[in-house]
Structures are given as structure tokens and as C-alpha cells.
Amino acid sequence: xxxxxxxxxxxxxxxxxxxxxxxxxxxxxxxxxxxxxxxxxxxxxxxxxxxxxxxxxxxxxxxxxxxxxxxxxxxxxxxxxxxxxxxxxxxxxxxxxxxxxxxxxxxxxxxxxxxxxxxxxxxxxxxxxxxxxxxxxxxxxxxxxxxxxxxxxxxxxxxxxxxxxxxxxxxxxxxxxxxxxxxxxxxxxxxxxxxxxxxxx
Numbered sequence: 001x002x003x004x005x006x007x008x009x010x011x012x013x014x015x016x017x018x019x020x021x022x023x024x025x026x027x028x029x030x031x032x033x034x035x036x037x038x039x040x041x042x043x044x045x046x047x048x049x050x051x052x053x054x055x056x057x058x059x060x061x062x063x064x065x066x067x068x069x070x071x072x073x074x075x076x077x078x079x080x081x082x083x084x085x086x087x088x089x090x091x092x093x094x095x096x097x098x099x100x101x102x103x104x105x106x107x108x109x110x111x112x113x114x115x116x117x118x119x120x121x122x123x124x125x126x127x128x129x130x131x132x133x134x135x136x137x138x139x140x141x142x143x144x145x146x147x148x149x150x151x152x153x154x155x156x157x158x159x160x161x162x163x164x165x166x167x168x169x170x171x172x173x174x175x176x177x178x179x180x181x182x183x184x185x186x187x188x189x190x191x192x193x194x195x196x197x198x199x200x201x
Contacts, residue, residue, distance in 0.1 A: 099123070099132045099176075102153070106180035109168045117184040121195030122154075126180070128199075129155040134176040152176070154183035164189070 093108065095101035103122050110117060130136035130153050138150040148157045152174045161173045164185040169178035187194040187201060 099126065099153075102134070102176035102180060106169075106177045106184070109166055109177065109181050110184055112168065113166055113185070115166065115181065115185050115188050116193040116195070117188070118193075118195050121193065121197075122180060122184065125183075125194055125197055125201075126153045129153065134174055134179065152179035152183075154179055156183050156186070160186055 093105075095105040103119055103126075106122070107117065107119065126132055129150075132153065134153050136152065136155065138144055138155055141150065143150050143157050148159060150157050153176055156173060156179055158173055161179070161182045164182045165171060165178065166181035166185055169175065169181050172178055173182075184194045187197050191197055191201065
């Protein structure tokens with residue numbers, strides 16, 4: 001009987017210590033404290049008490065570890081979102097290498113030069129002129145007969161591209177972003193905006 005009381009008195013201070021330290025320790029510390037308390041209390045004379053205390057300590061440690069994992073995931077998401085925001089405010093944004101990305105990138109460049117043109121207006125004209133193929137070449141119209149075929153997403157001829165090329169885009173007629181920006185610059189000069197173009201221009 002004396003041995004059993006001694007074992008129980010050993011269990012109680014250990015559990016009080018573990019509970020008292022909850023606010024000061026992280027999830028890993030809690031797990032270590034809980035497991036240490038269980039190890040001290042594990043004597044052959046108190047199997048029921050030790051088993052219950054061990055299960056509670058393990059459950060508490062697991063709960064706190066899960067909370068720590070959720071907190072880390074939230075922090076990682078916040079950092080990622082912050083990176084996206086900083087991209088909007090100064091760092092070079094990333095654009096997809098497809099029609100959607102080309103239009104968005106061209107519009108970002110156009111905005112710096114006050115060149116008008118909505119996403120929908122640009123896309124509508126691209127679909128009509130090239131079906132979205134940046135390598136499209138018109139080899140049959142009057143320009144082609146003169147040796148200066150229309151090329152690219154918005155079917156621009158080289159002299160027009162040279163005159164209306166927008167700084168900040170490649171000096172390449174068939175580059176998708178450069179082609180869009182130059183065509184929109186030309187359309188703004190001739191028609192007020194690419195949005196006002198509904199046929200060959």
C-alpha cells in the first residue's frame with residue numbers, strides 16, 4: 001500500500017507541471033513534457049492511473065501538434081499571398097504563355113503608355129484575324145502581293161509594326177505581346193481604340 005501511494009504522489013506533480021507549462025511551451029515541448037510525465041508515472045503498481053494519464057497526455061500532444069501544423073499552413077499561405085501582392089505593386093508579374101497571358105501582358109505594357117484597348121476588344125479582333133495563332137501569315141492579300149504580308153495575332157505588316165512598336169516589348173513582329181501592343185497602338189491612332197475595330201483595319 002505504501003508503494004502505491006508513493007507512485008501516485010509521483011504522478012500528480014508531474015501532471016501539474018505539464019498542465020502549468022501549456023502556455024509557455026510549443027507543440028513539440030508539450031509532447032515531450034507529456035511523454036516524460038507518462039514515463040515517470042509508469043510503475044507496475046498503478047497501471048490504470050498511468051494508462052489514463054498517458055492517453056490524455058498523448059491526445060493533448062496530438063491536438064497541439066495539429067494546431068501547430070494548421071498555424072504553419074496559414075502562415076505559408078499568407079506569405080504566398082503577400083508575394084502575389086508585391087508582384088502587383090512593383091515586381092515583374094508572371095504571365096501564362098498562351099493567348100490569355102499574352103493579352104494580359106500586352107495590356108500591362110499598354111497601360112504604361114496610355115494605349116487603350118479592353119481585354120474583350122483585343123481578343124475579339126485576334127480571333128477574327130488569326131484564330132489565336134501568333135505565327136499566322138496572310139500570303140494572299142494586297143499586302144502579301146507587295147511582299148509585306150500581315151503576320152501575327154493581329155495581322156500587322158512590318159512597316160506598321162516598325163512605326164507603332166511599343167517600347168518594353170520585343171522588336172519582333174511575330175512576338176505575341178509586341179504584336180498586340182503595336183496593333184493596339186496603331187488602332188488607337190487610327191480608330192481611337194482596338195475596341196472600335198470590327199473588321200479588317
